[in-house]
Ligand SMILES: Nc1ncnc2c1ncn2[C@@H]1O[C@H](COP(=O)(O)OP(=O)(O)OP(=O)(O)O)[C@@H](O)[C@H]1O
């Protein structure tokens with residue numbers, strides 16, 4: 001009963017985030033333009049078909065959109081002096097953070113539908129819809145949780161600091177995830193590194209969905225994404241509980 | 250039942266102790282004031298009571314709910330106006346209230362009705378659809394107070410609710426606080442303003458360097474002070490040193506063409522003044538005896554200096 005009530009309040013928090021942070025023009029524009037920009041950057045002048053590029057592009061689109069604003073939400077609220085009031089309301093820290101995760105999740109999912117639609121129009125065939133759909137949902141949730149984890153430290157009220165630091169994690173993560181080189185074609189050391197990135201598993205799933213080929217087994221991909229989503233969520237809740245008060249002075 | 254019960258509450262920052270095991274109780278239906286200089290630990294205490302920071306020691310219970318063990322219930326019983334806070338400037342006044350109402354689990358019908366009442370009461374109803382971004386400081390503060398009241402709290406906690414506001418806004422807020430209190434709301438507030446404190450509060454705690462120096466009714470605090478003051482003016486300028494040489498005068502302060510003498514015995518001082526005036530051929534232009542103001546008591550308790558020195 002109590003948990004259910006808190007869950008309800010986390011949806012209220014999520015709706016507030018969507019209203020305030022995502023409804024801002026630049027964020028929307030970024031979300032729409034960025035995946036298209038990626039598509040062009042990687043297709044122009046390359047001897048690869050859209051079908052070859054699809055898993056990597058989809059992965060990047062989901063990854064970048066669902067981690068775009070999440071890290072900045074808490075610093076931004078601290079900066080605008082709304083955080084103290086929010087924390088004094090009867091909402092548990094986990095519900096508060098889950099709300100921020102939901103908001104990132106919805107944003108990532110909605111925006112990623114656009115490149116997906118474009119890819120399908122350009123002739124990409126999604127053979128295994130269930131696998132792709134559940135992979136997309138799990139991956140978006142996993143990245144959304146990661147985005148909240150990225151704002152834990154330092155407990156600052158300067159959004160730009162957090163965005164810069166989170167970019168230091170986000171960009172390298174893309175490079176190690178086998179965006180355009182299938183995992184099986186990587187050297188051993190790169191494969192080991194790639195296995196540490198959640199994005200690798202979504203790209204693997206997306207590749208399977210369109211070509212029927214994957215490096216890991218499907219249950220492994222889905223299982224790792226679920227496990228990492230939960231891990232990011234639990235760790236970020238624990239750490240935020242600890243560092244949140246420091247953000248308020 | 251006590252509305253707020255604080256026992257040995259402590260908060261340390263690094264090596265310094267911001268709040269040093271303070272204890273007090275606030276009765277249900279009371280307006281209780283926390284008065285103290287900058288950095289004395291008022292906001293730190295409020296932040297512990299409202300669950301924003303965790304105390305390093307001691308307990309606090311709000312309407313029977315322990316802030317550590319039962320934080321959500323304790324928070325549910327409170328309305329909070331933090332020291333520096335803001336409404337969501339992107340949202341309209343109305344949506345800010347709806348958001349808060351939902352966070353407190355107030356049913357839709359109730360929160361809409363209540364929001365309408367509050368916005369009317371605070372003179373914001375005409376602007377309910379405008380984003381809070383365009384609000385003046387006073388309007389924002391009134392909106393924040395509306396947001397604190399949307400859940401009809403049993404305990405209202407306010408950190409310097411009127412600081413930086415003009416006379417009209419701060420009077421409106423004080424009137425609302427009194428009105429709410431008449432209807433049964435317990436109020437806990439901090440302020441720098443002695444006048445506000447003595448007009449509003451039934452009891453006042455004076456806090457200094459994280460320690461409570463005194464808790465009493467405003468008049469009780471005034472009576473407890475062991476000094477009074479005399480305001481005095483002659484027809485010519487005299488030296489303050491002459492006056493401070495009187496045996497029973499503790500302190501002399503020159504205020505324009507007047508002197509304020511802090512004394513233990515008014516009667517004895519009068520004799521000294523008369524003798525002095527006669528021997529120096531001076532005329533007394535004005536002479537008043539004054540009870541200690543709350544400010545005098547505040548200064549004497551928080552500075553541990555002679556009264557009148559600040
Ligand atoms: N987050 C923090 N980190 C370190 N020290 C802090 C922090 N918050 C408060 N302090 C210290 O604790 C002491 C009490 O601060 P507090 O804000 O409670 O004072 P206050 O009575 O509200 O003052 P004011 O009237 O200026 O609002 C101060 O010495 C302050 O420097």
Ligand SMILES: [Mg+2]
Nearest residue numbers: 291292293332
């Ligand atoms: Mg303060």
